[in-house]
Amino acid sequence: MKYCTAPVTGPVGRTQVPGLDWAQLGDTLLYWTEDDDAALRERARAAGLALGKPSAQGQCLYVVTQVGRLFQREHPDVPVVVDKGRYLVVALDPERARAVPARQDMCYQMSPLTGETTVFRTVVPARRTPDPAVQDLVKLVDEDGFRANLAALVAHGTRHSLNSGFKAAAEGARDVLRQLGYSASLVPITVGSGSSFNIVAESTGVGAAPRGRVLVTAHIDSINIEGGPSAPAPGADDNGSGAAGLLEMARVFAGTQTEHDLCLLLFGGEEQGLFGSREYVSMLTRTDRDRIRAVINMDMIATLNTTAPTVLLEGADLSQALIDELAAAAATYTSLTVQTSLNPFASDHVPFIDASIPAVLTIEGADRANENVHTGNDKLTHIHFDLALDILRMNVAATAALAGLSRPET
Numbered sequence: 001m002k003y004c005t006a007p008v009t010g011p012v013g014r015t016q017v018p019g020l021d022w023a024q025l026g027d028t029l030l031y032w033t034e035d036d037d038a039a040l041r042e043r044a045r046a047a048g049l050a051l052g053k054p055s056a057q058g059q060c061l062y063v064v065t066q067v068g069r070l071f072q073r074e075h076p077d078v079p080v081v082v083d084k085g086r087y088l089v090v091a092l093d094p095e096r097a098r099a100v101p102a103r104q105d106m107c108y109q110m111s112p113l114t115g116e117t118t119v120f121r122t123v124v125p126a127r128r129t130p131d132p133a134v135q136d137l138v139k140l141v142d143e144d145g146f147r148a149n150l151a152a153l154v155a156h157g158t159r160h161s162l163n164s165g166f167k168a169a170a171e172g173a174r175d176v177l178r179q180l181g182y183s184a185s186l187v188p189i190t191v192g193s194g195s196s197f198n199i200v201a202e203s204t205g206v207g208a209a210p211r212g213r214v215l216v217t218a219h220i221d222s223i224n225i226e227g228g229p230s231a232p233a234p235g236a237d238d239n240g241s242g243a244a245g246l247l248e249m250a251r252v253f254a255g256t257q258t259e260h261d262l263c264l265l266l267f268g269g270e271e272q273g274l275f276g277s278r279e280y281v282s283m284l285t286r287t288d289r290d291r292i293r294a295v296i297n298m299d300m301i302a303t304l305n306t307t308a309p310t311v312l313l314e315g316a317d318l319s320q321a322l323i324d325e326l327a328a329a330a331a332t333y334t335s336l337t338v339q340t341s342l343n344p345f346a347s348d349h350v351p352f353i354d355a356s357i358p359a360v361l362t363i364e365g366a367d368r369a370n371e372n373v374h375t376g377n378d379k380l381t382h383i384h385f386d387l388a389l390d391i392l393r394m395n396v397a398a399t400a401a402l403a404g405l406s407r408p409e410t
């Protein structure tokens with residue numbers, strides 16, 4: 001097998017060469033072929049593509065989706081062909097690939113790379129005319145409030161789902177939501193052989209029944225993989241940022257009337273394998289599922305991994321309309337660069353997608369991996385507040401549109 005990389009250029013974005021497979025990862029195109037054919041090499045050369053020397057005999061290409069650098073930490077000897085942080089392409093012989101164990105804690109996944117595929121891409125969504133009522137809500141997003149909530153979460157030392165720090169953090173978040181006027185409660189969940197909690201908060205819409213529901217979600221637990229359950233796991237970015245962001249969104253929407261119901265969910269057990277969100281989805285009736293208009297999930301929204309502040313919108317085919325709504329909100333109310341992917345992985349949007357419910361993960365851009373996650377070094381000192389606040393503004397605007405912001409009669 002031979003391969004090469006090239007930048008995305010022009011309106012089509014890729015060079016078409018019959019006989020060459022391709023995959024796009026952001027601004028990079030990977031081309032490869034299993035054939036050692038002189039005519040194909042010449043066609044590639046004529047198109048400006050210089051196929052490299054053959055890889056080791058029998059190697060195939062695999063796409064890896066990872067949290068932080070966890071795949072590379074555990075497999076430092078695996079050759080990386082393309083490195084885009086959250087997404088990698090690696091070259092392995094199939095027998096070695098089969099020997100890479102699946103991670104039950106959702107740290108990474110690996111699958112064969114197929115041709116003519118887009119792992120993720122950068123998009124330029126059209127800017128809409130701002131809605132004055134939505135703009136007013138967006139302006140309410142406040143750095144001081146976000147900082148205070150994030151600092152309170154980090155102060156627990158660790159929020160491992162089975163530790164007392166988690167329960168204290170969950171109770172604190174529930175109390176904040178109640179003080180804001182939401183009906184909020186702790187709901188017990190099972191995490192492996194132990195137990196933990198989800199925090200569920202509701203705001204009833206003013207529209208006629210049957211109303212839809214818009215869900216805003218984040219996980220509140222943190223983890224230190226190498227240190228174990230009792231080790232320091234401040235989890236400032238993963239996922240104090242998403243949980244604090246949800247509490248800030250709750251403040252922005254407090255007292256605001258929407259046509260549809262708004263549900264705010266903080267999940268436990270995410271780091272052990274999406275236990276909280278899986279259990280929540282499993283308890284939904286068919287009617288409950290049908291009422292859900294959208295799920296906006298926040299996980300790691302506050303580390304700058306790209307040159308320009310960037311958000312990655314990750315969903316599935318059934319999430320495309322929601323991705324488009326979020327992208328339009330980013331273009332209209334923020335200065336964020338937008339990346340999109342239809343390869344959902346390793347966060348609480350996945351159980352909803354598996355149940356055919358449109359859900360999107362909003363996460364910091366993917367071009368470089370955040371190396372502090374799942375360690376004791378995921379601290380407040382690494383938080384990029386401007387990035388987090390812009391992602392919150394995008395999510396506020398999209399939530400207002402999807403929930404049907406109620407406007408007073410004039």
